Amino acid sequence: MPTASARVPDAAGRFGPYGGRYVPETLIPALEELDQGFRRAWRDPGFRREYRRLLADFVGRPTPLTFAARLSAETGRRIWLKREDLCHTGAHKINNALGQVLLAKRLGKQRIIAETGAGQHGVATATASALLGLRCRIYMGTEDMRRQAVNVYRMRLLGAEVVGVDSGTRTLKDAVNEALRDWVTHVTDTHYCLGTAYGPHPFPVMCREFQSVIGREARRQILAAEGRLPAALLACVGGGSNAIGLFHAFRHDPEVRFFGVEAGGRSLQPGEHAARFAGGKPGVFQGAATWILQDEHGQILGTHSVSAGLDYAAVGPEHAWLRDQGRAEYLHCSDAAALRAFHRLAECEGIIPALESSHALGVLDEVAARLPAEAAIIVNLSGRGDKDVAEVARLEGAMR
Numbered sequence: 001m002p003t004a005s006a007r008v009p010d011a012a013g014r015f016g017p018y019g020g021r022y023v024p025e026t027l028i029p030a031l032e033e034l035d036q037g038f039r040r041a042w043r044d045p046g047f048r049r050e051y052r053r054l055l056a057d058f059v060g061r062p063t064p065l066t067f068a069a070r071l072s073a074e075t076g077r078r079i080w081l082k083r084e085d086l087c088h089t090g091a092h093k094i095n096n097a098l099g100q101v102l103l104a105k106r107l108g109k110q111r112i113i114a115e116t117g118a119g120q121h122g123v124a125t126a127t128a129s130a131l132l133g134l135r136c137r138i139y140m141g142t143e144d145m146r147r148q149a150v151n152v153y154r155m156r157l158l159g160a161e162v163v164g165v166d167s168g169t170r171t172l173k174d175a176v177n178e179a180l181r182d183w184v185t186h187v188t189d190t191h192y193c194l195g196t197a198y199g200p201h202p203f204p205v206m207c208r209e210f211q212s213v214i215g216r217e218a219r220r221q222i223l224a225a226e227g228r229l230p231a232a233l234l235a236c237v238g239g240g241s242n243a244i245g246l247f248h249a250f251r252h253d254p255e256v257r258f259f260g261v262e263a264g265g266r267s268l269q270p271g272e273h274a275a276r277f278a279g280g281k282p283g284v285f286q287g288a289a290t291w292i293l294q295d296e297h298g299q300i301l302g303t304h305s306v307s308a309g310l311d312y313a314a315v316g317p318e319h320a321w322l323r324d325q326g327r328a329e330y331l332h333c334s335d336a337a338a339l340r341a342f343h344r345l346a347e348c349e350g351i352i353p354a355l356e357s358s359h360a361l362g363v364l365d366e367v368a369a370r371l372p373a374e375a376a377i378i379v380n381l382s383g384r385g386d387k388d389v390a391e392v393a394r395l396e397g398a399m400r
């Protein structure tokens with residue numbers, strides 16, 4: 001448990017040695033404006049009311065906390081699923097996208113830009129922009145565009161312009177670079193809607209606040225259902241937004257253990273996974289100091305995961321800090337174990353989870369074994385698996 005009385009993050013967005021603002025000079029005023037604008041909006045009951053109304057009427061919140069009876073019988077623990085898969089657009093990402101686009105409108109911005117990997121954040125941002133009437137441009141690596149053609153079409157249906165990025169590995173990190181480049185040249189009229197609890201301050205804090213509705217609801221729901229707090233929370237960690245969104249409301253409950261799950265990929269060899277804590281070390285990447293997958297020269301390593309949403313070389317800075325503090329533990333789940341968990345939830349509970357969420361489910365037995373019988377565990381079901389069905393069918397067809 002942290003004992004220091006210092007505020008975390010500090011005014012510069014530092015979580016101990018992590019976080020901060022590692023960006024070109026030209027972006028500092030925009031980040032300052034965003035930080036102040038966000039803090040003012042977040043204190044404004046009018047803004048909060050409007051955001052809450054959209055979460056209720058448009059996103060469909062509160063999402064249920066579903067008791068997983070058959071999974072509970074199998075594990076000997078009481079398993080609860082936080083149903084972010086039931087959010088409009090199919091995942092938790094809309095909570096953050098809607099909050100940021102609403103904020104951008106309040107700050108007088110006319111144009112939204114965003115990066116996307118699998119397309120989930122792009123779809124969420126295009127959706128929020130359509131709803132609130134702002135122009136929207138999404139940067140996406142051309143390799144990802146090929147792999148996620150349906151989401152590209154979905155964004156275009158929603159009125160967004162999708163711009164292919166042909167540099168580097170033509171994937172998420174290249175799309176982030178391009179979005180940052182755009183933002184540098186259009187800061188006055190443009191908001192960069194970053195998709196996870198990552199990047200330069202204030203993005204990690206802002207995204208956490210917009211996602212923390214997950215944990216606030218879950219805490220209230222489990223107290224009502226069980227009359228006690230859960231023994232553990234379990235969530236997958238890409239950049240870290242669905243996990244921090246669940247954890248945050250339980251930060252003052254030391255009896256609740258936090259487990260984050262990274263993508264273990266094909267193996268823990270360099271380039272074969274995205275388990276930053278298992279195979280990385282501290283460094284700086286795309287605006288923040290944190291744990292990063294890099295070679296001995298500090299070059300960013302390639303990554304792999306069966307789930308595009310977890311396939312990123314760096315982890316949100318607050319997670320690095322929570323790990324240092326011993327407040328949260330981070331495990332990893334292989335592609336194969338995630339696929340087994342994908343099928344298990346479908347067959348056991350009638351819910352097809354996103355492949356990202358399947359990574360959290362993939363270590364459920366491992367986490368359950370560390371807890372007493374009948375302990376309550378909340379698993380964050382960050383998204384639904386419809387988007388992954390064709391890919392799983394292809395993978396398993398190929399394996400036969």
Ligand SMILES: *Cc1c(COP(=O)(O)O)cnc(C)c1O
Pocket residue numbers: 091092093120121195196197236237238239240241242243309310354356357382383384
């Ligand atoms: C993007 C995504 C993730 C990973 O992102 P976080 O910021 O770590 O939450 C997890 N699950 C789903 C369904 C996603 O779309």
